Amino acid sequence: MxxxxxxxxxxxxxxxxxxxxxxxxxxxxxxxxxxxxxxxxxxxxxxxxxxxxxxxxxxxxxxxxxxxxxxxxxxxxxxxxxxxxxxxxxxxxxxxxTGKVTYATKLDEGLELYRVTCxxxxxxxxxxxxxxxxxxxxxxxxxxxxxxxxxxxxxxxxxxxxxxxxxxxxxxxxxxxxxxxxxxxxxxxxxxxxxxxxxxxxxxxxxxxxxxxxxxxxxxxxxxxHADGLCTVFLDETADPTKSCRVVLDSKVNYPAACNSAEILLVHSSILNTVWPRVASTLLSAKVELRCDERTLQSIPSTISSVNVKPSSTEDYNTEFLSLIMAVKAVDTFDEAVAFINAHSSHHTDAIVTESPQNGALFCRSIDSAGTFVNASTRFADGLRYGFGTEVGISTGRTHARGPVGLEGLVIYKYLLRSVDGQGHVVGEFGATPDKKRYRHEPIEATLPLDLSGR
The missing domain is CATH 3.40.605.10 (Aldehyde Dehydrogenase; Chain A, domain 1)
Known part of the structure; x- marks a missing residue:
């Protein structure tokens, strides 16, 4: 039964x-x-x-x-x-x-507080x-x-x-x-x-x-x-064409059904006639269907036009295709790209291709996602690739665990307080008046004593 x-x-x-x-x-x-x-x-x-x-x-x-x-x-x-x-x-x-001390302080002589993973x-x-x-x-x-x-x-x-x-x-x-x-x-x-x-x-x-x-x-x-894997790659005005082709192709084609595959490509308007045609040709050669806004559509040369190039709809930029389909859009500024990603991303993983260290750093700070990558495929967002051994899942939340969840994401913490004073400690002895003791809050060695760790 x-x-x-x-x-x-x-x-x-x-x-x-x-x-x-x-x-x-x-x-x-x-x-x-x-x-x-x-x-x-x-x-x-x-x-x-x-x-x-x-x-x-x-x-x-x-x-x-x-x-x-x-x-x-x-x-x-x-x-x-x-x-x-x-x-x-x-x-x-x-x-x-488990059993890792992440905070240790002395509250009073003989009164020790430890925060320990569990x-x-x-x-x-x-x-x-x-x-x-x-x-x-x-x-x-x-x-x-x-x-x-x-x-x-x-x-x-x-x-x-x-x-x-x-x-x-x-x-x-x-x-x-x-x-x-x-x-x-x-x-x-x-x-x-x-x-x-x-x-x-x-x-x-x-x-x-x-x-x-x-x-x-x-x-x-x-x-x-996480409910969706709406991941984006942004090619900024400094994007190297070879690097762009490699990163975008792998992000989309390596395993299209994965939640960390890219569904949206943003292209800076200054590279619409230089880098974008090469990236479009690379994607089309891999049988990717491109759903383009008006400017990226017009910037694809007639020599590489294909039945796999179609006008995009508003809904395409909110769709997890999980197949060889990619929505493409032109943006005029870095800030416009960041605003678009934060509005449309599922906050899983988003990447920038850039030769500007400043743009790369600003992108990582500005994008509100569990993973922000510079010049690297979104497909790297994986517990095995991060060295977690494997993963229990992906979290796009903002509390406890975020991104690929391995061992570290499966622990929380508890506080251990021990008094080694012969009489024990009581709160009533502490206060702001002259006859009361003050808390010391002095850092101590972040290692659990044997009688607490059991090891």
Whole structure:
């Protein structure tokens, strides 16, 4: 009999609470045990994955599913399988994000205050079809000390079930409870879990705008995520043509379906007849459809005109195409570009191509996005590329975590106060009158004493 949503959430909470005495070394050992179990069960995992692939291909043939989704489901290639396993090892080898002292001060003689990083608690993570995400997120949760309940896309249900079984088998042989990582399968389970704010501390959705918006309105639990990936590249008046072609092409073409691919290109009006034609030709050669405003449309030479060049609409500059389509617009000034990006961006990642260090620095300060890049593809916005081992998702919010969320984004902090005075300390002894003590607020070594750290 399957668990109710409350039973699942409560089991995760109990597993989390029991895990707080588990050391960093024991969590890393649990991760290596997960990798070993996946290696042992590879044939079983790939058999389940083939069932998902076959079912998905039937839907593609029926016209109810995109062919690109089938490719994302596939775990059978050696590169993807080995990358998934290596990701576990990479996370296991990362520094422990918990127990770090970020503030330490002496309030009085023998009275010490420490701010220390700690896990958030129980995570509910809802993500797209890719089955390896089960392993990626489970790895981050285990390393960061958070329990997790995972829900993948229905297209990967067989793969996710077997992967979760491997993880739970490995955990049952470790210092962590097997309920530390749980996988649910249905929308009904998610609806119930979104009501469990007593046991679940954070929801992380990875998916469409509609999914994220629905979850944000369906729960009292804090939600960390992003709804859109409207990323922009701006070519300023100093942009180098070769550099512009490379950065814009990679930002759009490397993986168009990703949330960090560029959807909008802004071109400074002073380079409409020089740099822009070369960039347009490069994009058209890669079969990108250009939706241009009047000035960029007129600046494309007739020698490179194409059926893939069309007039843009207002809506094009607010659309996440997730395909080989790019909206293009001319701007007359740096300030106009910044204002346009801040108005239309989803605050994910935006880039400038410039030879002006001043413009690059000003762009990074002025753009209100989680990632601001200079002369680099927006596709670099990724936890693996940032050195996080992997990522649990992307956040475009302005509190706690922002951008690719790896281990550091899965911890919060607590304050530890200890008195080593023989009588203990009380607030009543402190005050502004002559007979009262004053707080010292003197910095002390940012290292937890053994009796607080347990190490």
């Amino acid at each position: 399957s668990k109710s949503a409350m039973e699942t959430a409560k089991a995760a909470r109990l597993a989390f609470e029991a895990s707080q005495s588990v050391s960093s070394e024991e969590r890393s050992a649990a991760l290596l045990a997960v990798r070993a179990e996946l290696e042992r069960q590879k044939e079983k995992v790939l058999e389940a994955n083939k069932q998902d692939m076959d079912a998905a291909q039937d839907q593609v043939n029926a016209g109810t599913l995109s062919a690109s989704l089938v490719k994302r489901l596939d775990l059978s290639s050696s590169e993807k399988w080995n990358s998934m396993l290596q990701g576990i090892t990479d996370v296991a080898n990362l520094p422990d994000p 896990p958030i608690g129980v995570l509910l993570v809802i993500f797209e079809a890719r089955p390896e995400v089960v392993v990626n997120i489970a790895s981050l949760a285990i390393k960061s000390g958070n329990a997790a309940i995972l829900k993948g896309g229905k297209e990967s249900s067989n793969s996710a079930k077997v992967l979760a079984g491997c993880i739970r088998t490995a955990l049952s042989q470790s210092k962590l409870h097997e309920d530390y990582i749980q996988v649910v399968q249905t929308r009904e389970e998610i609806s119930g879990l979104l009501e469990q704010d007593k046991f679940i501390d954070l929801v992380i959705p990875r998916g469409s705008n509609a999914l994220v918006s629905h979850i944000q309105h369906a729960t009292r639990i804090p939600v960390m995520g």
